[in-house]
Amino acid sequence: MTERVRGALAVLLSAHRPEPGRRAHILSVLSAVQEAFGYVPADAVPLIADTLAVTEADVAGVLSYYPDLHTVPRGRHAVRVCLGEACVANRSTALLESLCHVVGADLGRTTSDGRFTIERVYCLGNCAVGPTVMVDEQIYGRVGSEDLRKTLKDYS
């Protein structure tokens, strides 16, 4: 973390300090940090623990538990292919492989130009219009490999 980021983080955290006698809501705080910074820097854990009056183990425990909390910076756009079984039945596994090949990044990795981070998700509730891909908060349905390639062109 740079000093600037650390400073901004400290300001954000001070607004989430729990009231005396109340337990900190670690998950909400981590979500707020990720909302502001795009991820939760691993080296922010001691500062978070200290501000919330909990142990680093508490913070690290929550941070490591949830798939939607990230400890590394991600690309400008999260591209999430659904691997729920209705989408899998509709060949979404092959779609994910094709996507990785086309953008040149493995699952969980970010493209070299910083545009896309490739992720999987287990169910977006679009099971009847699959296979499904979510880019940022936009949900695309009935997605073929060629459709996906064209769609991603619109994202810079």
Place this chain on the structure above:
Amino acid sequence: MATTLYLSNDTSARAAGADQLANAWAEECDLQLIRTSSRGAFFLEPLVECDGPAGRLLWPRATPGDLPRIRTGIGGVRLADVPFLAQQQRFVFSRFGQAEPLSLTQYRVQGGWQAADRAAGWSPETIIQEMKASGLRGRGGAAFPVWNKWDIARRTASDQKYVVANADEGDAGTYCDRMIMEGEPFRLIEGMLICAKAIGADCGYIYCRWEYPVAAGTMRVAIAEAERAGVLTVGGRPFRLEVFRGAGSYVCGEETALLSSLEGGRGMVKVRLPYPAVAGLYEKPTVVSNVLTLATVTEILSRGAAWHAALGTERSKGTVALQLGGRIRQPGLIEIPFGSTLREVLERFGGGMADGGRFKAVQVGGPLGSLFPESQLDIPVCFDAFTEAGAVLGHGGIVVFDEQTDMVELARHYMTFTAEESCGTCSPCRIGSVRSRELLERIERGHGTPADLELLADLGETMKVTSLCAHGARGPYPVLTAIEHFGPEFGNRLRNIDT
């Protein structure tokens, strides 16, 4: 003369192209486009509707160029001529496709909020008595009698009680809760208020999976609207209601893990007793009920318990909302009374296999559900028949697989999910799921042995009987039912030990 057209803004309707239609027609003169909830016949989306002289007409899979036809009423089909819709018996979902989701006025005009008004004049005991007479069992997956859970909370004295709507809907293949939150958000609020009156709560949370950003946003707007309209009250006092965003954990759909998460920690499953209804959120009496359950409650209090109890089977009363998906031609939501067989459901509503494929298997109940081959489809869709067969209805998800599905790959996929999502509390689930995944990966690569299959079965049996929650207890079922019904696919993959 202006034409009024109806088009859904449900996430799946939009994924099917509804917004592209709306954008294409944005500059059209004499056109009013009203965005509504979806009928749930998603294979028809984007679905445009218009009222003609002889009634409502539908234009399935509409394209921008269809507008002139639609304006003159050419080519529309009547609702009665869409078997997928006409053959259902809709109650909870009867108004879907007709109203703007965020209009409380329209919701009331169509008959909504009657249940809440009725509950306001009833005692908690009366509400629960009505729930008992209805026979309603929870729709989240555990199928626990709703009246019983609520009554435990009602009878537990406390200075603070909570109502929590379980909107995590983690089972892949399910989307009815998402439809309810996006399409009839006031119905969920209404159900929560009825529960709050029954148990004596003044505060509620909607634990909504992060993967449903639109549903969460819609609920927030609806809550604000209900507050503004002065109806977000229980017993004359304000009801505090908040949407809580999940962070991607499947196990947080289990009620004790959900509450752990709602309190800000890891979503770890806890031992019950005590039941959350006695000591739940922050150790206070808490009812965690599924979204569809709460929506059904409003229907029961509107139509009466006797209506509900007259539908379905002996011990599975009412209707079931089945969400069809996978390799069928007609994926979508159907609402029918409990009791039809799985085969009848697929034949009457599935529309056949997509792209000329052949049926191979169907999974019911989400990623912890059993796989059914063609020979096993004559099982009635109700809780008890499924329990007897070692299966679960879960949240009503039905996913059809075709002949291109590699059962070994599918089994490995399921166990990978089970391992990733395990909360870690129980050693057999935490370690057994990983070891099972490794075994399946070996078999998939062609390096497996018969001993590996035996070990898989053994691990599975251990997980079934030693797990604190259904994640571990049901986790082995997709794999074990795949091996049971498609044994040769696994056997043929084993490496030849003699070479």
